[in-house]
Amino acid sequence: MTITTWTNTAGGDFNHAANWNNGVPSSSSDTALITAKGTYTVTVSQADVVGTLQTAKGATVTIKPTESFDVTAGTGTGKGTLAGTIDVGNLGELDLGTDAANTTFNNSGAINLQSTGDPTDIFIAGNVTLSGKGKVNLEDDSNIVSDGSAAT
Numbered sequence: 001m002t003i004t005t006w007t008n009t010a011g012g013d014f015n016h017a018a019n020w021n022n023g024v025p026s027s028s029s030d031t032a033l034i035t036a037k038g039t040y041t042v043t044v045s046q047a048d049v050v051g052t053l054q055t056a057k058g059a060t061v062t063i064k065p066t067e068s069f070d071v072t073a074g075t076g077t078g079k080g081t082l083a084g085t086i087d088v089g090n091l092g093e094l095d096l097g098t099d100a101a102n103t104t105f106n107n108s109g110a111i112n113l114q115s116t117g118d119p120t121d122i123f124i125a126g127n128v129t130l131s132g133k134g135k136v137n138l139e140d141d142s143n144i145v146s147d148g149s150a151a152t
Helices: none
Strands: 003-005 031-034 040-044 048-050 052-055 059-063 068-071 079-082 085-088 093-107 110-113 121-131 135-138 143-146
Touching (some): 110 121
Parallel strands (some): 003 031, 052 079, 059 085, 068 093, 085 110, 093 121, 110 135, 121 143
16 A cells, blocks of 8 residues: 655646655555645546545546546545546546445545536445535546445
């Protein structure tokens, strides 16, 4: 398990090692802390997976079109604190949770599915709870797909 913190307050690519203090988080047991102060955008430009995600209020995570970002929230109880914004590009995918766990995300920010006519998805796996006063904004043909046990 690796805990790594975003250090580039000018923003940049999620997969560029120099943007992190302890290397790029790349497995379902890694914790990604995108909590540096300031206003900046972290771009997910390929399929990525992390175990736990924390974002600061001024941070935006942008998932480029056709890419996916899997936040399994680790093995076991799992968690995530989403104070910033997650923008999911057209045909992009945000995966939350894992079949084997109860997962809670404290969402005080916004998750924006930015479809421009093609499906843009949030996939929910297992028992996922979004708490807090954040928003999930659906546009056009956006979808929320679950393993059959999701409730709103």
